[in-house]
Amino acid sequence: MLLVASHGAALGAQGGALAVNPMGIPRYPQQTGEALYKGVCQGCHMADARGASGAGKYPALAGDPRLVAVAYPISVVANGQRAMPAFGTGFSDAQIAAVVNYVRTHFGNSFTDSATAADVLALRRPRPPDF
């Protein structure tokens, strides 16, 4: 409600990082895995991907054994998990694949298989109709 009332209008504007698709859903301008990580993910998971701890925690992605199956990070990024928002509405399939591949090959992770946009398409849940 707050979002719609105060910023729905601004999101309709063109240019800057406020580009929207025809559905009016904001898009993220970063395209490479590195740019997406540094422009979005590190907000919570931190620049070194070691996460952080306050009243709750942000999990570390550095040396995370759960990243072994590529479907897991794809699903979490696309569909969200608990407090983590779903980025499937703002990221394209290619963006999700790029950031998953970046995380799985950095921060002490060295997986050799990689995600493709087709993998993402297969795993992403459809957007709620009223989004």
Place this chain on the structure above:
Amino acid sequence: MTGTPRAAMTRRSLLRMIGTVAGGSVMYQAMAKLAIAGESDFRVPVSLGGGGKGASVLILGAGLAGLSAAYELRNAGYRVQILEYNDRPGGRTWTLYGGDTYTELGGATQHVQFDKGLYFNPGPWRIPHNHHALLHYCQVLNVALEPFTQVNYDAYVHSTTAFGGTPQRYRTVHADFNGHVAELLAKCANQGALDAAVTREDREILLAAMRQWGALDKNYEYTKGLMTSGRRGYDTDPGGGLTSVPVPSDPIALGELLHSRLWASIAAGHGYDLQSTLFQPVGGMMMIARAFARELGNVIRYNCKVTEIRQSESGVTVAYTDTKTGGPPREAHGEWCVCTIPASILGQIPMTVGAPMQNAINALSYGASAKVGLQFKRRFWEQDESIYGGITYTDQVNSVIGYPNSGYMSQKGVLLGAYAFGPNAFAFTAMSPEERIATALECGAKIHPQYPAEFETGAAVAWHRVPSAMGCAATWDNALRAEHYDNLCAIDGRIVLAGEHASRIPAWQEGALLSSLDAVRRLHQRVASA
């Protein structure tokens, strides 16, 4: 009554009598009962009416939900205790003042350098006229309010890709958009294009309305002249004496206006929540939290990190650690528990509740938001540009420039240099505080070239980096509401949740208060009937 004929008592005369005899607050309560003032589900009197029987209630979180729960339950005869993670009351109701120190997740620490009397609200900053619960508490807690300006016709709407990046006054875009639309509609009506939709008589009324609404001339055209300049402003304002002749200004052409997309920013103040009148507490939003804390005294225990919430048939036990002194986990008990911990954090705390509530907590993700406060040596927006309060909207990542709604004509001021949601907010969150400030300065300088010469100091808060919140607000959609909302709000054994996330006004303080008042009412009914 006397023997004289009884005049019919109108509702207005009744209220006037109550107001005269008993004062404004009683009149307000009467008004609310007569459903004049109470269009929200806020009910007056708030009071639970006693009957708490000395039962104990443990409240988790000292934001507005927890503070109001403690206040009402204590007044009703309960023994209350609040555990709060921060070393201050308020939660997301928070103000940064000069001298404050703030360490965000990741470890970056800011020492706020604002001058005395200047401040920045990282969280909520405005109180809509229809947020009756919040206004009620401001009244009973003696929190002084002043007007918050949402729409300032002198503020700007700005796009980096329109008008060569030159900001336009809200006034001109608003007037020209209305004028052009009125002209188009009048043209349609005159050409008979609306004959299927309006009767002949209504067409005449519509034409008259379009002339008045859009400032059209006698030919139903929106043209340069004193009439349209009376809306959009003049090149030279009317004056006095020999230099008094006003010079009208040129309206923006329809095509250019449409392509600019600046029309997208002129409706922000039309929403129910943002219509005049809005308020802000004098001295910062945190004044509300401080007023509650003053009333509650040592009921609030600060620096408590909750690590587990267990309930049995007889009560609730909460394990927590003292983040200042450390040491082994401690325990607090209550026969009942009102838990206002944000779902972003609560989902990580082991808690003995049923699957419906746990699933509801786990279903909520948290949206991003970021704000930057910038102190300038002089109030150039007032001195150079006649902007007194209100908001400029831009398509840059900072999204917003908010001008201070107090201290007009004084020397210095703190601008809200950025207020971002969505992708822009994530971008700010991923930056260091210094980068956020630099970004807000860079964006702002494209609208106000005075920025570089006048900037002094800033502070930046991204809500996913706030250790006690880990996000701005819960994100709901209709499908989530249908599946989880009732389960989130329902009492589970001896635990009830409250906060903006358990309301239908997410991200607003009013949502937190209404959620809390509803939760304690239901809890009280259960206790009273036990």
